[in-house]
Amino acid sequence: MTHKSIRIGGLTRVEGEGSLLVRARGGRVTDVQLNIYEPPRFFEALLRGRDHTEPPDITARICGICPVAYQMSACQAIEAACGTEVTGPLRDLRLLLYYGEWIESHALHICLLHAPDFLGYDSGVAMAADHRHLVERGLALKKAGNELVAALGGRAIHPVNVRVGGFYRVPARAELAPVAERLRRAREEALATVEWVAGFDFPDVEHDYRFLALHHPAEYAILSGTIAVSDGTGFAAADWPAHIVEEQVPHSTALHARLDGTAGYLVGALARYALNGRQLSPLARSAAEAAGLGPVCRNPFRSIVVRAVEILHACDEAIRIIEDYTEPQAPSMPVEPRPGVGHGVSEAPRGTLYHRYRIDGAGLIAEADIVPPTSQNQARIEMDLRHLIEPRLDLPEAELAELCERAVRNHDPCISCSAHFLHLHLDR
Numbered sequence: 001m002t003h004k005s006i007r008i009g010g011l012t013r014v015e016g017e018g019s020l021l022v023r024a025r026g027g028r029v030t031d032v033q034l035n036i037y038e039p040p041r042f043f044e045a046l047l048r049g050r051d052h053t054e055p056p057d058i059t060a061r062i063c064g065i066c067p068v069a070y071q072m073s074a075c076q077a078i079e080a081a082c083g084t085e086v087t088g089p090l091r092d093l094r095l096l097l098y099y100g101e102w103i104e105s106h107a108l109h110i111c112l113l114h115a116p117d118f119l120g121y122d123s124g125v126a127m128a129a130d131h132r133h134l135v136e137r138g139l140a141l142k143k144a145g146n147e148l149v150a151a152l153g154g155r156a157i158h159p160v161n162v163r164v165g166g167f168y169r170v171p172a173r174a175e176l177a178p179v180a181e182r183l184r185r186a187r188e189e190a191l192a193t194v195e196w197v198a199g200f201d202f203p204d205v206e207h208d209y210r211f212l213a214l215h216h217p218a219e220y221a222i223l224s225g226t227i228a229v230s231d232g233t234g235f236a237a238a239d240w241p242a243h244i245v246e247e248q249v250p251h252s253t254a255l256h257a258r259l260d261g262t263a264g265y266l267v268g269a270l271a272r273y274a275l276n277g278r279q280l281s282p283l284a285r286s287a288a289e290a291a292g293l294g295p296v297c298r299n300p301f302r303s304i305v306v307r308a309v310e311i312l313h314a315c316d317e318a319i320r321i322i323e324d325y326t327e328p329q330a331p332s333m334p335v336e337p338r339p340g341v342g343h344g345v346s347e348a349p350r351g352t353l354y355h356r357y358r359i360d361g362a363g364l365i366a367e368a369d370i371v372p373p374t375s376q377n378q379a380r381i382e383m384d385l386r387h388l389i390e391p392r393l394d395l396p397e398a399e400l401a402e403l404c405e406r407a408v409r410n411h412d413p414c415i416s417c418s419a420h421f422l423h424l425h426l427d428r
Contacts, residue, residue, distance in 0.1 A: 069348030081342025104145025111138020166332030198291035211271035267351030337363030
């Protein structure tokens with residue numbers, strides 16, 4: 001594996017504005033370039049020389065939408081390097097916190113960013129003028145997720161209660177009772193959301209995706225597991241560097257990733273559903289079946305339905321965890337530093353998120369490597385765009401640009417979420 005300590009990581013470069021260049025000649029698309037041009041923020045370099053306890057707080061600042069994902073992958077990588085595994089009620093609390101993030105992130109994407117595409121609006125604000133109750137329902141779901149994250153993380157954005165080994169403080173059972181009551185209402189709202197988005201008019205598009213996602217034998221994987229691939233292969237988190245290699249492309253500051261030497265695999269909601277759908281809660285499985293998803297969904301435009309199903313699953317499982325919760329004897333497990341390398345993988349709302357840390361004898365971070373889901377999806381998004389655009393080159397440019405924006409938003413990339421981030425230049 002290439003030594004990554006001197007390379008610029010791609011994790012925050014996918015936020016902000018992007019542009020798309022499409023070149024077509026003779027009715028064929030010859031080039032598609034999704035250009036993420038945000039400057040790097042050097043988080044991987046920033047982590048070098050910091051204490052092994054610091055990555056959860058530092059990496060939480062990478063993203064305001066999914067800070068918990070960065071905290072969970074960071075904690076697990078550090079703990080793995082130090083020979084510690086967090087289990088029992090503390091693991092349950094971590095999973096509960098993660099469910100809160102899934103609820104708030106998916107609700108934001110579905111109701112304010114993605115649904116306007118299907119209903120013919122330029123933004124969630126414009127949609128709210130005619131569909132106020134739908135937007136309010138989405139905001140209520142997001143609020144439920146925020147409240148769950150705040151209850152465990154200390155605040156809804158960039159939680160401060162997470163530490164290597166567990167938490168600084170754990171809630172008493174009575175503190176979670178009102179959160180569970182709010183989640184029961186959210187579960188009904190989530191079920192209604194699945195039914196609503198399932199009725200959208202979806203373009204008839206399917207792609208032969210190579211899916212990658214975590215898999216856990218006992219649960220719909222989000223917090224931990226081994227990496228599964230839809231071709232039947234798979235590998236452990238520690239073997240990630242042997243299978244996933246990042247490379248710089250000339251047209252984007254975001255790194256692209258290759259799986260076993262091949263570009264174009266997909267992480268995220270469609271991948272999780274295809275590889276783990278049978279492990280959804282019974283209510284979520286039933287809702288998915290009623291929504292017509294089938295065992296595998298290869299239409300990226302229908303990813304909005306899968307995300308709605310995942311909200312329902314997160315609500316259902318969060319309620320179960322709270323009902324079964326027993327307060328742990330201590331808020332964290334001791335994690336003593338030692339020289340070593342640790343790998344941590346979890347499922348951010350947008351897909352599989354990998355962290356690797358090398359710790360020296362003083363307990364300081366010597367190397368850091370972070371591979372976010374959107375950089376893994378960059379090549380696949382470009383492939384989707386190529387297949388989508390080529391048979392539609394005769395469309396007016398404005399209509400084609402709108403379709404391209406929708407296709408990019410299908411994957412919920414971590415780009416600043418204005419409704420119109422994409423400037424299309426079509427060179428015919």
